[in-house]
Amino acid sequence: MVDRIHCASIVLILSSIVFLLSGILLITFSDSLIKKTVKKECQLKQGTILYKIWHDTPVPLYISIYVFDLVNEVEFLNGGKPHLIQRGPFVYREQRTKEDIRFYPNGTISYRESRNYIFDQSKSPLDETFRFNTINVVYMTLINYLHTQNVPDLFRQIIGTILSFVEKPIMQRTIKEYLWGYQDPILSILKKRLPQLVMDDQISVFASVVNEAQYETILINNGVGFDENHNERLNNLGKIERFNFSTSLSIWSNKYANMINGTDSTIWHPDARKDETIYTFMNDICRSVHLKYNQTHKNLFDINTYQYIIPNDAFANISDNEGFCLNYTMTNETQQLKCLASGLFSLTPCLHCKFII
Template identity: 80%
Template sequence: YVFDLVNEKDFLNGGKPRVIQRGPFVYKEQRTKTDIRLYPNGTISYRELRNYTFDRTKSSDDETLRINTINVVYMTLVNYLQMINIPSSIRTIIGLVLSSIEKPIMQRTVKEYLWGYEDPILNILKKQLPQLVSNDQVSVFASVVNEAQYETILINNGVGFDINHTERIDNVGKIERFNFSTNLSIWSNKYANMINGTDSTIWHPDARKDELIYTFMNDICRSVYLKFNQTRQNSFDISTYQYTLPNDVFANSSDNEGFCLNSSTNDKIQQLKCLPNGLFSLSSCIHLSGSTFAIPLPIIASNPHFLAADRSVQDAIIGLMPD
């Protein structure tokens, strides 16, 4: 699903954004593990390729449907200009381009929005600032998918016993290293940088209702946990456990303080120390594709329709239904 901004003029004049949900747009996902290597210490490394094929028969509209949405590049560069230590010449050129070429709202097809388009701002900056911009293609989703193919994951194979003579099956699929490191280095404390759980395609057998199921989501550069929700019957009439993401995963709490962005982070962006409940900043995780420097994208993630977010967040946009 995507959101279509239907009151652009009013929004740019300070009004609340009004959106209409469009979709569904259904894609068949195929994940292929490649460069698989087995090691004597009971671990396996691999990289993962993802491929998405549009399924028109299950979608409400074609990918050519045009929507109004936030101009990601425009807002990214506006945010970039707030950073310190930017040479005055670069600041001047970017400022002139932003004021004369584009605006905060753009109209794109769903296919362009998700999978990429030639951005007019980056096209100009690629010529005027080649030391900063090397590519004028930009996408919301494809850049994350493409980057994933270069990430190396090392997991526990769950076979045999460990040095304490304990069966390793409970650790099957557990990520031991991500890109050759046992932890991340982009967040502000040790807890936030921990790599916990599996890649979400496998978990240990005999899961219990009272345990937390951890998974590392490399798309958002953090680990999350799932809690037991209910017992369900699958199509073969077999009882299965359903685990869901609890509301407190993205809560504004002491457990999540390491994910808050402030002036002490590496990118030196001046932001609120912590976002309201239900919101999670991806600025430290996702960067503008095509830039020679790591220019952070000012993107904030949430549950669909701001589910479980603060009421002030839900009320800030007209057209959402967080149920």
Template identity: 80%
Template structure:
């Protein structure tokens, strides 16, 4: 829960009860890109020095910030300071906004910037490695594990990597993503969400205010796939499906080029029962689904044809030449061996000459004159 002073929560409750209902109907466009909020509209008029924007959205602030972001990407040329070939680091994000790490999470591991932007990986991908990608819109790095080998419709063999349950699990490996929370004694402690949930309140803020106001947004897999049972049971109508709701990416292993992929994520509202806010004092605390998004991309036929022409065809030609030269070499070797053998045989050959006595027939005189 976001730490808000009791007096502020009381004021919010009074305003909420008079101008706004806790449950509103909004279009998908409004959810994603913004709508005018009645409370913020009042604050904008009464306290313009604090609030200059009355729009609330999931993505608008992220998109607005993206235009000012800078990303330094390794081009894979030469060697790094450890004398490692940089081709293994091609596409790797070296710096985000001029920094090698983030500073919003509670430990250095959670703040690490790992992997690429998910558009390319190093050549010679392996089945036993973890594929890391940095997702700046949720302010963290994630990893994918090998799932299976696939053949796409353009006859290109790929390795499929999927987002495992471990990434959003409530575990010691993820404690760096737990948020600071105050107890009734005003003691700071880390509060971790159930498995399958990931808080974005440290990442997504209300735009247009003089200080950062975090939004109570929680990310998860669509339909709460692989989420703690208690979270799923609070919502009616969920139909989680591994094929439809699991994020994945298909990589051509030799080149590291992405052939197909889907990033699927659900954005939820963290609804908290709070006696100080009259509008939600009788509302059950739960994680309420708002919308889920499927960002999908795959190679098309023209580009698949180019890939075959530029990559597979030269390899086929090289393979033909390789075996042709191998066969020619074998024939040449056999010929040389045969010629040497014949030469040695002739060189060592011994000619035997046999002298025979003249033949005497019946008509030859016994004593010649």
């Protein structure tokens, strides 16, 4: 009996030592094993978890749109201050589909991305058939055109007559028309009378951007392997190398504003730090922006996740953003930069029309 107890004690001691050593080894190597697994799966190559998520995003994407409704149109047109009421959000489910995906030997991937938007009534307090008063973009654009450009007399007379009898500076449209398109009465007449100048009478705030985006080609870093300096390419995972076959833009007034920095905002490299400034290129507004750490959240698996937001200075009227100021022709025909107030951003160079957000 004593021998059995002695033998059992030895077995128990040996088992404890084995478990202790296993625990030490697990603590020692688990972190490196996890990091190795993360690095392996966080590469944009077929078969990895990240590639599946990147190709077919499992996370639902939503876009919330707000508009300002002018409720004192008559008073405003008579010189009074505008009374605006914010309406919304009008929430749309966004579906993205990556197309024409191509892999290159230098560790890059090119693709195009089409988007589809479905109105989500359950998340929206108002229907997209809601009508609101807003600035008549075509009317105001033509007025500005007549005042700033050397227009032939015949063309000026035709436009002036149409503006006087057809439309007003304020228009009423449904949310659906405003975002996704409507036939503009002014352009419809000009299309018939001046077909050589006006070929399309459809106007939309958002549809034109969405339609144009599907033809944009993006070339990104796949994060696989090492670069020529023996640095891990994973640190540049998703970084946009070229946008529409160019390494920079040419629409803004200096080279810094024209830079294409960061990713497309859907993926970033792993091991992001709180003190790190993250960059993303937003092709919808034709510019790069930086993001900074805001706060930490815990996900369903009790893992810390970092939230990064666009800081206020990204759209501030400061020297760093001077490149986004617009060139205006003065009365003496000289060029002068005009910067908008903080919080405003002109999409004129991006959309090739007068539009400010």
